[in-house]
Amino acid sequence: MMYEEALNYLKTAAGRGSVLGLDRVRELLHLLGDPQEKLKIVHISGTNGKGSFAAMLSSVLRSSGYRTGSFCSPAMTGVTDSYRINGAEISKKRFAELIATIQPIAESMAEKPTEFEVIAAAAYLLFVEEGCDIAVVECGMGGDGDATNLMSAPLLSVITNVALDHCGFLGNTIAEIAGHKAGIIKRGCPVYFGGKDSDALTVISEHTKQLDAPLALYDDSPLSDIKYSLDGISFNWNGERFSVPLCGTYQRDNIVNLMCCVDILRKTGLTISTDSLRRGLAETVWQGRFEVLRRDPYVVFDGAHNPDGIARAAESIEMYFPDKVVLLIGVMADKDYKLYTDMLGRFIEKVYTVTPDNPRALDSAALAEVFAEKGIPAESFEKLPDGVSAAYSHAKEKGLPMMALGSLYMYREFKEAMILITGK
Incomplete structure (x- = not known):
């Protein structure tokens, strides 16, 4: 299959619209061998900040020696931009290979998958085939009904924040939207919430209690001496100096979320040294955010x-x-x-x-x-x-x-x- 043929197939899948439910993508992934169950996954939901957080975390994990796959949406320069292996965008040829594997399986299904379901399934297939140690996966929208939300035991579930957006799909209140975001929480698996809204926290806390999932919250007390410029941001964390080449005052919260989640991941058994953390932050690349x-x-x-x-x-x-x-x-x-x-x-x-x-x-x-x-x-x-x-x-x-x-x-x-x- 050529790249243009892969794009044409996505157009066919896009013609099916956006259909609620996970049954189609669950069946597709099962027919592909359930690749999502063969990966260590950091799963990210939230209204804003998902992409910046994922870019920093992927860079830190890569710097720490882990072969890291990342998936984000929407793609900004082309569909291959959603998929990265150790920070490098996959080629058009590689994407066409993934779709060539998926297309006949998807088309054999009685209820055929939508475009985003195909794109999400391709991410999990890619990360397994590429031998990734860890996958950093961003939800497309919401959480509970998102096509990425099929793993049974993520390494960490992250909800960056909750604000009003996609109200036609997710609800008109913070509590309603938080309920959808909290759908990525899995039984017994650690959760981090980086938001500050009390209504959202109430909803997310209730979900974690029901699923016996340990919850960690936003804590910026180790942060000090943060400096902003149009070359990036530098800051102290527990007395250590770090810098990241991202701009925007809102990156402060994304940085706090990243640093808090690194502490959680260390407790899960990942080895992330201070030097690797510093190097990974300094090498972060992310487009389109200030x-x-x-x-x-x-x-x-x-x-x-x-x-x-x-x-x-x-x-x-x-x-x-x-x-x-x-x-x-x-x-x-x-x-x-x-x-x-x-x-x-x-x-x-x-x-x-x-x-x-x-x-x-x-x-x-x-x-x-x-x-x-x-x-x-x-x-x-x-x-x-x-x-x-x-x-x-x-x-x-x-x-x-x-x-x-x-x-x-x-x-x-x-x-x-x-x-x-x-x-x-």
Whole structure:
């Protein structure tokens, strides 16, 4: 099977829509030999922070000598970007091989799996075939009904935080959403919760009690002397100095979650020395989270795509860029985007709105109108490259930073547009 044929099969699977329930992916994995049961897995749910946390943890585990597989979604540059072995994205050829194995098995099923179910099953198959010591696996959405949630005994279940998002699927209250996130908890297996919401904690604590699963909570008391720059973050943890090349004030919580979970993993028997931890953090690579792409003028992309993410991005803008920024933004129509103007308005010199390449995307003109109604100069573009070009020219002319916010689905096209504009 060629890569293009694999993509065509995913399009066929995507045509089946998003169907609730785990019966299909459970059957598919069983027909593949239940690869998820042959792995040590750190399973990650949460509203925000999953990707950054997973990137840091994968790097630390790799630095500690463990052959590490990682799976995240959505893919930002192409489907292979979701799969990494020891930090390296798999090849198109390797992905086609996985789908070639899965396709005939999936198509033999009476109820055929959806696109994400195929993608998730491919991750577990890959990690077994590649001889991974540990797999770091991120939920796509929610937890209990997520296609990744089929292992019986994860090494550690992590819920980074709980905030309002995907309300149409997960519920309209923190407690309801927490109930879905808590679905990744397994009997007797350690759990970490990195959030601070009391309603979420109540729900998660009840789940851990019912399943006799030891629960560890967010604890930033060992953290001190944290320093932020557009080159990364440095901090002390129990008196030891560490640094990570990630930006954004919200990374503070992701760092605390990472350090707390390293302590838990050490107690499970993993060997993670202080030197390996320091090296792994320093070598972390993660795209699309307050990522500095250019410096003259500054061009920063942050995949903040829900109210909690936008609020945290606004905090970072205020710290790094105390003057105005030129904003480019594109969002999904199912988000509470009308809240974004109040969160971001005081930082914006002008906003350029675009329509991400996704069926759920909000029309750029409708988004521009929301900003204009609050007195914020706004201009809309149907084609993302045109919006990027206009925003970048404006930023250069005014000597201001350009901030791109919104859906991760526009990350690849945004980077491609920047390369065309700047030639690098």
